[in-house]
Amino acid sequence: MTTLIRGRSVLTSGPAGALRDAAVRVDGGTIAEVGPWERLMSAHPEAEVVGDGTGVVLPGLVNAHGHFSEALVTGMGESLTLFEWIQHLVAPVGPHLTRRMAEVGTLLRGAEMLASGVTTVNDLFVCSPHPEAPVTPGVVDGLERLGLRGEVAFGAQDRNDPRSVEEIFAEHDALEAAAAGSRRCRFRMGLATVLAQSDALFAASVRRAHESGCRVHTHFHEVREEVVASRQLHGLTTIGYAAREGLFDVEVLAAHCIWLSDADVEILAAHDVRVAHNPIANMILASGVCPVRRLQAAGIPVGIGTDGPGSNDGQDMLEAVKVAALLQKVDRLDPTAMTAPEVLRMATIDGARALGLHDVTGSLEPGKEADVVLLDGRTPALAVTHDPYQAVAYCTTSRAVSDVWIQGERVLVAGRPTRIDLDAVIDEARELAAELVSEAGLRNHPLLFTPETVARPAGA
Numbered sequence: 224m225t226t227l228i229r230g231r232s233v234l235t236s237g238p239a240g241a242l243r244d245a246a247v248r249v250d251g252g253t254i255a256e257v258g259p260w261e262r263l264m265s266a267h268p269e270a271e272v273v274g275d276g277t278g279v280v281l282p283g284l285v286n287a288h289g290h291f292s293e294a295l296v297t298g299m300g301e302s303l304t305l306f307e308w309i310q311h312l313v314a315p316v317g318p319h320l321t322r323r324m325a326e327v328g329t330l331l332r333g334a335e336m337l338a339s340g341v342t343t344v345n346d347l348f349v350c351s352p353h354p355e356a357p358v359t360p361g362v363v364d365g366l367e368r369l370g371l372r373g374e375v376a377f378g379a380q381d382r383n384d385p386r387s388v389e390e391i392f393a394e395h396d397a398l399e400a401a402a403a404g405s406r407r408c409r410f411r412m413g414l415a416t417v418l419a420q421s422d423a424l425f426a427a428s429v430r431r432a433h434e435s436g437c438r439v440h441t442h443f444h445e446v447r448e449e450v451v452a453s454r455q456l457h458g459l460t461t462i463g464y465a466a467r468e469g470l471f472d473v474e475v476l477a478a479h480c481i482w483l484s485d486a487d488v489e490i491l492a493a494h495d496v497r498v499a500h501n502p503i504a505n506m507i508l509a510s511g512v513c514p515v516r517r518l519q520a521a522g523i524p525v526g527i528g529t530d531g532p533g534s535n536d537g538q539d540m541l542e543a544v545k546v547a548a549l550l551q552k553v554d555r556l557d558p559t560a561m562t563a564p565e566v567l568r569m570a571t572i573d574g575a576r577a578l579g580l581h582d583v584t585g586s587l588e589p590g591k592e593a594d595v596v597l598l599d600g601r602t603p604a605l606a607v608t609h610d611p612y613q614a615v616a617y618c619t620t621s622r623a624v625s626d627v628w629i630q631g632e633r634v635l636v637a638g639r640p641t642r643i644d645l646d647a648v649i650d651e652a653r654e655l656a657a658e659l660v661s662e663a664g665l666r667n668h669p670l671l672f673t674p675e676t677v678a679r680p681a682g683a
């Protein structure tokens with residue numbers, strides 16, 4: 224089937240740049256052509272047409288870093304820094320996550336991402352494997368039901384965990400098998416952080432990555448405390464230590480990379496490590512500002528991530544795009560520190576490059592898979608579009624996201640996911656979230672809740 228997705232502007236993130244009064248021709252699952260609307264319409268009168276020519280067409284956005292494991296614990300703990308937030312929120316929740324929670328949480332937050340134009344997600348699910356069954360295949364179940372393209376990883380860690388390396392690796396195995404049997408998911412080996420792994424687990428993780436050649440997803444240098452702790456432990460920054468131990472001999476996606484020496488940047492560039500920048504989580508946890516320009520100047524691809532629902536706390540990718548630009552501007556006191564075309568490139572083709580998916584997605588180019596977003600021009604946000612790049616980066620919210628295609632499949636229509644019953648997902652997520660918070664002992668936790676909420680009488 225042929226579809227023409229029509230816009231007043233088509234921003235390709237590819238060599239064609241920005242086109243006016245244009246369309247994307249989708250044949251089956253791939254992009255056949257991008258060109259002037261008049262020509263494509265007369266050449267393909269049989270085609271289904273979506274878009275009235277007032278909106279903006281974009282490549283699907285690439286969410287370069289997140290955690291569906293936090294899907295049910297949003298909006299808590301705003302006054303904690305990273306290590307406190309891990310101690311009081313993430314660590315207590317991890318042992319109580321089930322495969323069902325993983326699936327429903329992925330459906331809930333995946334739907335939120337999809338409605339903000341995301342077509343590819345890169346997830347690091349941090350949990351303690353459940354004694355009875357693997358948990359993380361629930362992420363693949365959720366992504367498959369939504370139709371999202373996903374890089375999936377289990378964020379392995381074993382500090383304060385009595386389980387053996389074999390038991391922990393069984394979770395990687397289960398996730399890898401689930402991804403192999405899926406339509407649009409690909410396995411990565413995850414490390415929660417290098418410091419959260421024992422020497423034995425880290426050595427085994429590096430060995431497994433080398434033997435299988437699989438890609439790796441982890442965090443680096445999110446806060447200064449991590450760098451100091453690593454230097455105390457190993458005499459090297461975490462990046463220096465990981466390089467010495469051979470982790471960077473495979474393809475690594477590193478979230479954050481905020482606190483970097485010049486030597487750290489050289490190591491990342493020399494080993495072709497890619498970075499996911501997460502401006503909103505970095506602001507909520509007061510972690511710092513990623514030196515995006517320094518990384519890009521060293522040739523390192525930098526994508527944008529929402530980060531997890533527990534530290535963002537929304538999963539709106541368009542919001543992350545806007546904040547990524549604003550944070551660089553205010554940090555450098557320079558309005559040219561990051562521009563709209565640059566930030567949109569980071570959220571599309573640079574994100575795809577960071578994940579090694581740039582031959583598949585990230586731009587509107589013939590031959591690539593048809594991951595396409597249509598923004599509705601008949602919304603207040605886009606009614607006036609003088610400069611389409613600035614209109615998308617600064618004026619648009621997810622309310623303007625009308626339709627989304629992944630691999631040519633229309634998975635969002637008029638802002639609603641087509642493949643799931645969102646109301647049913649919301650009802651179940653609410654129940655599971657209450658169960659999880661109760662089991663994890665977080666109910667009315669004084670550091671996670673606003674005092675006025677805790678003082679509220681029962682049932683209010």
Ligand SMILES: [Zn+2]
Nearest residue numbers: 442478530531
């Ligand atoms: Zn993260």
